[in-house]
Amino acid sequence: MYNGDPRPPYAQVADILRREILEGTYPPGSQLPPAREIQERFKVANSTAQNAYRRLKQDGLVYAVKGRGVFVRQEPEPGKHHGTITNYLLRDEIAREARVAATEFADLSDEELLAREAELDRRWDVVREEHQRLYGERRKVKREKSRRGLFLPPLHDDDAEPDMSPSEKLNTALAESKKRRQQRP
Numbered sequence: 001m002y003n004g005d006p007r008p009p010y011a012q013v014a015d016i017l018r019r020e021i022l023e024g025t026y027p028p029g030s031q032l033p034p035a036r037e038i039q040e041r042f043k044v045a046n047s048t049a050q051n052a053y054r055r056l057k058q059d060g061l062v063y064a065v066k067g068r069g070v071f072v073r074q075e076p077e078p079g080k081h082h083g084t085i086t087n088y089l090l091r092d093e094i095a096r097e098a099r100v101a102a103t104e105f106a107d108l109s110d111e112e113l114l115a116r117e118a119e120l121d122r123r124w125d126v127v128r129e130e131h132q133r134l135y136g137e138r139r140k141v142k143r144e145k146s147r148r149g150l151f152l153p154p155l156h157d158d159d160a161e162p163d164m165s166p167s168e169k170l171n172t173a174l175a176e177s178k179k180r181r182q183q184r185p
Contacts, residue, residue, distance in 0.1 A: 010051035
């Protein structure tokens with residue numbers, strides 16, 4: 001999937017989704033996009049998207065409801081703990097992020113760091129709202145596109161009428177294909 005990363009694509013996709021969950025792009029209780037959207041977004045196979053979701057389930061970050069989708073788990077209540085695998089992964093992730101942050105922000109004072117966090121929080125609120133709005137609008141467009149039958153790939157229409165609808169183009173292409181098959185010896 002990404003050059004230079006030796007891990008399998010499903011692990012890379014799972015890491016990106018994990019980061020988005022931890023950052024709040026998908027807050028607890030929210031539904032993750034269907035596997036088909038993961039396929040389109042990351043340009044991966046369906047099995048890769050499914051394996052990425054399986055990895056997130058094993059990590060205890062998400063759960064699946066048959067026929068409804070994959071959802072982000074709620075934060076554990078105080079006094080309740082994650083499983084051992086999840087605890088290990090969370091500790092490892094936190095330690096890695098702490099090392100990166102220590103080198104990146106070493107030259108900032110406490111006040112500068114707090115101001116930077118406040119600015120990022122303000123920007124994040126704007127981006128999250130825009131993301132949710134675009135995501136909802138995109139889902140509506142995809143549903144309407146599917147309802148109209150526009151989910152098919154474009155046909156080669158070099159010599160087709162420019163005013164033809166997609167269904168007319170499809171019917172024309174199917175008729176031509178049938179004619180060619182009948183002409184074969």
